[in-house]
Amino acid sequence: MKTAYEKVQAARAKGRPSGLGFIRGIFSDFIELHGDRRFADDTAIVGGIARLREKPVTVIAMEKGGNTKEKLFRNFGSPNPEGYRKALRLMKQAEKFHRPVICFVDTSGAFCGIGAEERGQGQAIAENLVEMMGLRVPIIAVLIGEGGSGGALALAVADEVWMLENAFYSVISPEGCASILWKDAKKNKEAAECLKLTAEDMKRMRVVERVIPEEGRTFPEIYAYLESLLWNTLEEKENRDLSALLDARYQRFRQFGPMQEMQE
Amino acid sequence: MQLQGFFKKPKNELEKGGRTPANAMAEAHAEPSELCPSCKKAVLLNELWDNNLVCSCGHHFRMNARQRIDFITDPGSFCEMDGDLRARDVIEFPGYEKKLKHARLASGEKEAVICGTGTIGGSACCLFVMEPSFMMGSMGTVVGEKITRLFEYATAHSLPVVGFTVSGGARMQEGILSLMQMAKTSGAVRRHSDAGNLYIAVLTDPTTGGITASFAMEGDIILAEPGALIGFAGPRVIEQTIRKKLPEGFQRAEFLVERGFVDRIAPRAGQKKLLARLLQLHERRTAQ
Numbered sequence: 001m002k003t004a005y006e007k008v009q010a011a012r013a014k015g016r017p018s019g020l021g022f023i024r025g026i027f028s029d030f031i032e033l034h035g036d037r038r039f040a041d042d043t044a045i046v047g048g049i050a051r052l053r054e055k056p057v058t059v060i061a062m063e064k065g066g067n068t069k070e071k072l073f074r075n076f077g078s079p080n081p082e083g084y085r086k087a088l089r090l091m092k093q094a095e096k097f098h099r100p101v102i103c104f105v106d107t108s109g110a111f112c113g114i115g116a117e118e119r120g121q122g123q124a125i126a127e128n129l130v131e132m133m134g135l136r137v138p139i140i141a142v143l144i145g146e147g148g149s150g151g152a153l154a155l156a157v158a159d160e161v162w163m164l165e166n167a168f169y170s171v172i173s174p175e176g177c178a179s180i181l182w183k184d185a186k187k188n189k190e191a192a193e194c195l196k197l198t199a200e201d202m203k204r205m206r207v208v209e210r211v212i213p214e215e216g217r218t219f220p221e222i223y224a225y226l227e228s229l230l231w232n233t234l235e236e237k238e239n240r241d242l243s244a245l246l247d248a249r250y251q252r253f254r255q256f257g258p259m260q261e262m263q264e
Numbered sequence: 265m266q267l268q269g270f271f272k273k274p275k276n277e278l279e280k281g282g283r284t285p286a287n288a289m290a291e292a293h294a295e296p297s298e299l300c301p302s303c304k305k306a307v308l309l310n311e312l313w314d315n316n317l318v319c320s321c322g323h324h325f326r327m328n329a330r331q332r333i334d335f336i337t338d339p340g341s342f343c344e345m346d347g348d349l350r351a352r353d354v355i356e357f358p359g360y361e362k363k364l365k366h367a368r369l370a371s372g373e374k375e376a377v378i379c380g381t382g383t384i385g386g387s388a389c390c391l392f393v394m395e396p397s398f399m400m401g402s403m404g405t406v407v408g409e410k411i412t413r414l415f416e417y418a419t420a421h422s423l424p425v426v427g428f429t430v431s432g433g434a435r436m437q438e439g440i441l442s443l444m445q446m447a448k449t450s451g452a453v454r455r456h457s458d459a460g461n462l463y464i465a466v467l468t469d470p471t472t473g474g475i476t477a478s479f480a481m482e483g484d485i486i487l488a489e490p491g492a493l494i495g496f497a498g499p500r501v502i503e504q505t506i507r508k509k510l511p512e513g514f515q516r517a518e519f520l521v522e523r524g525f526v527d528r529i530a531p532r533a534g535q536k537k538l539l540a541r542l543l544q545l546h547e548r549r550t551a552q
Contacts, residue, residue, distance in 0.1 A: 110477075112497035112505050117515055120525045122476030122496035129450035130482055134458065149434070149443060150477040150496070157447050171434050171443040171474075180436065181358070196355045196439050205354075207440050250451045254412065256444035258352055258405040 002166070004192040007199075008174055010166035011145045012108075017219050018077070019061025019104045020046055022144055025223030026230070027052055027059060033093075035086060039119060042083030044075045044111070045155075047090040049099070052230055058094035060087045060155060061104035064145075077146075078111035081124035084154050088128050091135055100138040100234050103155040108173060110151030125154040132157035133253075134246060138237035140230060143167040143208070147197075159237055159249050161207065162229075163199045164222070165214040169207065170197040206255065298325075302491070316532045324489050324532060326469060328371070329378045329395040332428055336536050337382035337391065344380040346413055351375065351406045351438070360437040363399065371397040375406045376431070379414040384426065385540025387547065390418040392427045394475075401431035403474060404438040408445025411479065415452035415463075424462035424543055429480045432498075433473020446478040453482045462546040464539065466530060467494050467517065485542060487530040488517035494526070 002010065010016070023030055027050035035041040047060040064077030087103075094101045110121055132139060141158035147169030163169065172180075174188035177195055181187070202208040210229070212222060237245060297306040303321035312318075316335055317325040327335070333342050353360045368374060376398040382391050392414050394401040411427075418425045434442040456463060465483030469492035476496050480486075488494060495515040503510055513519050520526040530538055 110496065112502050114502065114506065114510070114514070117495050117497065117502065118523055120481075120523065122494075123481040123525050125477035125496070126450065126479070126481035129447050129478055130454045130457075133447070133451040133454045150446060150474050153443055153446060154477075157450075169440055169443075171439055172436050177436055194355075194357055195436075202440065205441060207444060250455070253444060253447040253451055256405065256441050256448055257409040258349060258354075 003189075004168075004195070004198050005174065005189040007166050008168050008188075008192050008197070011168050015066075016145060016166075018066065019063040019106055019144065021219070022104045022142070022223065022226075023050065023059050023061055025220060026227045027057070030059065033090060036082040036089055038085055039082045040080075042075075042080050042086055043073055044077050044079040044107070045083035045087055047087060052102075052227065052234070055231075055234070056097075056099050057234075058090050058099045058101045059104070060090055060101065062107045062152075062155065064106060075111060077107045078109060079107065079151060079154075080111050080113075080116050081119040081121050084110075084124040084128050087155055088131055091132065091139075095135055095137050098137060100140070100238065101135070102230060103139065103141040103158065105141055105143045105147055105152045105155050106145035106167075107148050107151050108146050109148035110154070125150050128154040129157055133249065136242055136246070138234055138245065139249075140233060140237075142212075142226070143169055143199075148173060157249075157253070159245060159252070160209045160233060162210040162212055162226075163202055163208040164212045165199050167199060168192075168197040169199075169202055170195050318532050322490060322531070324469065324491060326396050326430070328397060329373065329393040329428075332393050333378065333380075333382070333391070335532070336393075336426075336428075336539065337384055338386065342380055342382035342391070344378060345417065346379055346410050347374065349375060349406045349410060351404050353437075354405070354441055355437075355439040357437040357439065363437065367398045371395050373398050375410065376401045376403070376435075377407045377410050379410045381417075381423070384536060384543055387540060387543035388423060389543060390414050390423050390425045392425070394428060394430045396430045399432075399435065401429075401475075402433060402435035402442075403431060403445050404435035404442050405445060407435075408442075408448050411449045412445075412452040415449070415456045418461060419452075419456045419459050422459070422461060422548065424464065424546060425456065426464045426466070426539060426543075427479065427483070428466045428468055429471045429475050430468045431471060431473070431475040431480075433475055443474065446474050449479045450482060453479055457482075457484070460548075462543070464542060466535075466539075467526065468492050470494070472496065472498050481525070485528075486526050487528050487535075487538070488520060488526045489535075490517060490529050490531050492517040494520050 030050040032048040046063045065071040065074035139158040141156040141161045143163040174192040175185040178187040178191040179185040199211040300319040302323035379392045464485045467488040
């Protein structure tokens with residue numbers, strides 16, 4: 001059993017498959033589509049159309065890049081506002097053509113910089129939250145590595161949210177939390193523990209529906225598992241009455257309150 | 265004399281920059297003036313109070329939620345909702361219980377937002393006003409719940425919502441459940457909007473983090489007080505990341521108007537009138 005911080009390390013580990021790895025491993029026929037039609041193409045978010053078996057789907061993934069050169073090109077997986085706007089454009093496109101949406105979340109957080117603020121980072125995330133809440137096709141989000149705060153949530157308002165065993169999801173990075181609490185970013189291990197950010201914690205708080213086991217499995221096996229899970233879940237979601245689907249999506253997030261029950 | 269602020273030292277620039285005269289008064293033991301951070305002149309407290317906490321140079325001092333409700337609603341019209349909801353230490357975060365206790369003492373409030381119904385210039389609306397002296401207006405499950413309930417109530421009664429934001433963002437001490445409030449409140453805003461109702465957000469100093477990335481930026485009309493700091497990432501975090509000093513006026517309300525993210529600057533002088541006019545312009549002919 002890993003500690004919270006060991007999970008954080010595993011989620012950030014070099015060589016852990018990134019968003020594109022999941023897209024290539026699970027879907028066929030992937031055609032990448034670029035740009036937000038407003039400002040630019042954000043390389044930290046990859047999206048397009050693909051097939052899940054015979055079913056056309058829209059897939060969107062955060063991409064951190066593998067080697068140093070790729071990482072720089074991908075801005076280390078930290079999206080700018082145009083990334084979130086590209087994602088939203090592709091979701092609207094999916095809605096028009098009745099394709100379900102699958103998002104893979106893996107970011108340390110939305111990029112923080114002058115340009116990001118000038119172009120409305122907060123507004124871009126807020127718009128995604130509102131629009132995803134009412135998107136008229138099923139959405140599934142899978143947390144595959146780092147789930148860094150609002151920047152991660154902007155692709156994780158979904159009918160079901162799943163999480164890999166070694167992924168984490170947090171309102172603030174362990175380092176950020178440690179420097180606020182103890183004025184010492186090096187106490188990130190203790191902070192990781194306090195934040196309750198592991199997949200088991202998320203399951204207990206009902207923040208995710210499923211934890212995808214990693215122990216003793218290779219990633220190709222995980223992709224195969226996810227593929228059939230996605231297929232079955234989407235079949236079920238697509239057969240639901242639309243207003244029931246949207247209502248369930250709203251209630252899914254509505255339940256998180258001060259009186260919330262925990263799941264054992 | 266009010267004692268709010270007496271128990272709590274400012275921890276950072278955001279808190280320091282927005283000291284209310286009440287805080288200063290307690291600190292200086294009834295010294296009748298307050299130094300304006302903009303023009304650096306001492307302003308007489310009496311004058312400041314008479315001028316809704318605006319310095320003659322135009323600097324808007326931070327306002328507590330109750331003061332703001334008095335200032336913006338018609339006398340006697342405000343009726344508070346869900347005033348008793350209190351936070352629980354759900355994830356057993358170190359020091360949270362103590363922090364909550366201090367926040368309650370410092371602000372005289374139970375949580376970081378006050379919600380209710382009232383009238384502004386005769387027009388009925390639902391109102392939420394965030395409280396800067398309660399953990400810097402941070403959003404945990406209670407803030408999210410109160411705002412969600414307010415939007416649900418407004419949707420059920422076809423009422424507009426007017427909301428004043430002031431917040432450092434999501435509340436770290438409630439972990440992931442704080443983050444979920446961003447999605448939850450956004451869902452409630454969406455339903456209110458889909459039913460054809462008006463939502464006016466008024467952003468005040470400071471509005472940052474998860475609040476900017478949720479309901480602050482989801483208004484049909486977004487107003488901002490002069491000079492208010494509004495952004496996703498805080499200025500210190502950006503400076504640390506890019507290792508450069510930020511340009512003058514960056515992330516201020518006027519900058520957001522220039523970039524197209526805020527509709528108008530709404531100085532306190534005339535703010536109530538502006539809200540009343542906007543509410544009147546959206547009054548529904550078929551509304552009951």
